[in-house]
Amino acid sequence: MKIAHKYNADNDMWMIFDFAGANALYGMKEWRLSPNAKPRVSSDLDRSSVMLMPDISDWIGPYIVGADQHGNGRGQEFTGGNHNYDGSVDGSVTGRTLRYDIEVDGKKLKGKKIASAKRIRIKVVNRIQGFNTKEADGIGREILQEAITYVIEGGKVHVHVKITPLEDITLYRYYGLQSVNGAWNQDIRYFAGNTEVAQHEAAKYSDSGSKAAHPGVDQYWLRSAIQNGSTHNLLVSLDREYGLGRLDFLADDQPIAFTQEYGKSYFLQIYNKEAHLKRRHSIAWQGSYHFFSTMNPNTHE
Template sequence: MDPADQAAVERGEVWEAEAERHLLGQQSISMTDPNEPNVIQDTSKQAHKKDLNFYWISSFQGHRNFDWEALGFDAALLEPSAYNAASVTQRMEDTVGLAKQYRMGIELEFDDQINTDTDKRERYIQTLNGGIDYGYMSKAAFKVYDQGSNRALLGSAKSSDPMARQNYDLMYQFVTGTYAKPRPCTKQPEGPVAPNAAQYVVKCGTEITIASKYNDRSDLWIVFDRFGANKLEGLKEWRLAENTGSNVNPDLSRPSTMLQADISDWIGPYVVRANANGNDNPWDFTGGNHNYDGGSNSSHTGTTASFRVWADGVEVQDGSVTASVYTKIEVVNLIQAYNTKVADGSGRPVLRETVTYEVSNGHVQVHTEIEALEDITFDTYYGLQSVNGAWNDTVRYFAGDQEVASSPAGMYSDSGTKAANPNVDSYLLSSGDQGGFKHMLRVRLDRQYGLGVLANLADHLPVIFTQEYGKTYFLQIKGTTPELKQGEKFQWQGSYDFYAENL
């Protein structure tokens, strides 16, 4: 700062602008600018002349954070950067130790990803837990809260998603000093369960596990959770747990092996555009497992707004292993268009996707409702599809009971054009020999209902096709450009059957 500017600061003429230029966002004292401490001290004097307090939030390793009082600050706080640290618990412990040593407060930081990302939510909870372990939940502790630019807690408070809403409730409890660490979710029955049940279900946060008898060796666990590029709630894993008994075992904490992992989406993405107020983004998929640009850290193009779980009509609570004949899961997602998505994650949703799963003994019935939030036009939509890793030997295409085509599952194939085979409604995938049996997956689309009628599929295109990279798709919209006006809906329904077949 030249002498004239320095004198102006001392006179109080430009201190606010100069302080902002030098200090806004600065969490460490410069090691190369010898005038910065002078600017800070002069700014402190001007703040005090106006009866204002002068505070500083320093980064965890900020230069001279221990020297805040000599610099002219009335108080200072440490930013732990725990939200992205390798260990939240360790970083909070270290931060509290330094804060006590330097007589500082601490900043608790998080962002709106706590409402959609299970890992970020766990870090948020670990930060709150530290308030109990290290004492900063006390009202006597000096602390501030950084909830990110998108006001995470406002989103939590307004959300109909139980997981997101709970984030607000937990913070309310923390601020009022009534917060208690959430009880670990158990997957073991804590009391008697109905014997000889068709299946058992347990919910732990966003993870839902449904167990049924698979064959004479194993139970099948179908796991729903949030995963993938957009962290949408959906079909995630299939696991086998050893069980040579005649009934499914209700202990869902015992060891299991992976049959199929969370590689990609099972309810398809969209190529859809907003008819008005769109940007210049090119044609692309949104929703499903497709984020802004396909990168692992790219922004989302869809979010799960809410989900609920019922066992035989009774809503399932966390940590209670429940017997049921069928389990119903309802997931509501908000999906952006390719011309409303934005790199910073602030894209505008154009449709509400409600996916309802009814699971019973390895059979998963799916119903999907697509509601336009504004006027939109579709280009491509699959809807019903599968990831074929565990069922990667053969794919067979059917029209009712009639097989119309078959192929090895590891190469491109299809069911023939809609014109040639107009009644195609299912495909059957199978694994190789697993030692006396095969893993089987049958996927069916209701051809008499909604989009399944295939009025929006051009005649020269196949009803079903398989790609060499290991996925099979129904085509429900392609070769046409149907529109939905705001409030109008598309619907479709279909099913998955997971079972073992003896050789």
């Protein structure tokens, strides 16, 4: 699925949704720029383009989650997202996409078509194994279902994730909303509303400070270096008044958002406060990604 919007005066941005990663889950995969000096987005999706951000890692986070009963005794490791059984490209999967549906302005898209729309809605349903139910031969037991809904409007991608336990489980660590920063690797700024709480180089470890010190953190903003007079920007926002975004399962001494030197940033929604979930009792969170280009890299949109 290729979704195009007018990115700046010289380019359209193409967002590609497809199966990707170690578990081949359906989701955001690539971002490309295609030259277009006209004021409106072009419907020609076969013309040339250049890669802005390739498929490298997961954007909707994996889980450290275990079954409360009948586990196989394995220790805590990530499952789902881009994490298969042993972390290699050849390991058995720990998650799978059950189904996905695409709607264009409220109408289901069938077959290969080019359509003009204000809003694209993609709903993906995945099944995920636990660290103590995954198996090397690929027949691990799935213990939760995640329903991910993407709503794309121009350069904004709104995300809603509903997590439904298929049996009694415990979540030990979960990020949920995260980003791969290769195209936006100059600096990162952490915000609580309109208040900047920290700014750092994007290629080094950093965080927003502890939850106790900065309890209102709800955004981080990544920027590239200036390229041909403009800057690539990515603003990632978590709804702090909804579901897991309230951070009831995040210890006060942990940061709400952080960046690792290997080039990824994360919100930390569950850590050091276990989430015990009963079968069929769902939890959820929502947030957004905003991809935009600016002539002035100091503009916060």
